[in-house]
Amino acid sequence: MKDEIKHAQLNKEKWDKWASSYDSNNWRNKYLRDAQSKLVSYLDVKDNVRFLDLGCGTGxxxxxTAKxxxxxxxxxxxxxxxxMIEKAKSNFRGRDNFxxxxxxxxSIPLNNNFFDIIxxxxxxxxxxxxxxxxKEIYRLLKKGGKIYILDPTADSWIIKIIDKIIKLAEPEHVKLYSTKEFRLMFEKAQLKYSIAPQTFQAASKVHIGEK
Ligand SMILES: C[S@@+](CC[C@H](N)C(=O)[O-])C[C@H]1O[C@@H](n2cnc3c(N)ncnc32)[C@H](O)[C@@H]1O
Incomplete structure (x- = not known):
């Protein structure tokens, strides 16, 4: 429990510090935007969608997606x-459906069987x-709803080494998973697993689960 509190604290501190400059135009932010943009263009979003971004940053x-x-x-x-949440709220002030x-x-305080896309x-x-x-994602998705996780994926020895280096440099980092590990975790959560055919960025892949 102590480790959990410490981990949450480290994460909060790191991202709270980053929030004010998260929308500025530097190479790191551009890299993250590019990944988001590629994923959004890959989604099949329909009118009246119920959509959730987990770890949404500034939104x-x-x-x-709303566009x-x-x-x-x-x-x-x-x-x-x-x-991050304060910045997201201010970025989309006045949008009642945000x-x-x-x-x-x-532990997400939202209703069961609600979302089409996460x-x-x-x-x-x-x-x-x-x-x-x-488990939370499974609970929140409607039947037939889908989760798309874009993350650097440790399928090669080089990414496995990078994962270890990041872990040493950034204590709040937990782990980059391989495709096999994603598949096993999704299946354990009763999500039907598939993977997007293309690599989205360097080693980033999109792992898809359907409820
Ligand atoms: C690299 S940023 C990515 C933000 C955004 N998704 C993007 O692609 O730009 C990681 C985000 O995950 C959030 N985060 C980290 N741990 C989290 C957790 N346990 N629950 C929810 N959000 C978390 C951080 O606060 C941060 O905003």
Whole structure:
């Protein structure tokens, strides 16, 4: 339990610090935007979608998704960082169908069987208990709803080494998973697993689960 509190604290501190500059135009943010943009263009979003971005940061991918359906839908973002959520709220002030919630992905205060689409970009490797998060995702998805997790995927020895280096440099980093590990975790959570055919960025892949 002590480790869990410490881990959450480290994560919050890191992302709270980053929130004020998260929308600025530097190479790191551009890399993250590019990943979000590629994933959003891959989604099959329909009018009146119920959409959730887990670990949403300042909410950029939510705004882009809403544009695809002329803002017709209910759009949710969940993030552990108070400052990211504050920034997201201010970015989308006045949009009644946008809802931003400060919460851990391991325990999300939203209703069962609600969402058509959940996305999670470059956030999953920060989750201390990925099994708990996938259980939450399963609970929140409607039957036939889909989760799309975009994350660097440790299928090669070089990414496995990079994972270990990041772990040493950033204590809140948990783990980059291989495709095999994603498949096993999804199946354990009763999500029907598939993977997007293309690699999205360097080693980032999109792992898809259907309820
Ligand atoms: C690299 S940022 C990615 C943000 C956004 N998804 C993107 O693609 O730009 C990682 C985000 O995950 C959030 N995060 C980390 N651990 C979390 C957790 N346990 N629950 C919810 N959000 C979490 C951080 O606060 C941060 O906003």
């Amino acid at each position: 950029w991918a939510i705004g882009e 695809l359906v002329g803002n017709k839908g209910e759009f949710y973002g969940v993030d552990l960082s108070e400052k 809802h931003f919630i400060e919460a851990s992905a391991e 996305i999670c970009t470059n956030s999953f490797h920060h989750y201390l208990h990925p099994d708990k998060v996938l």
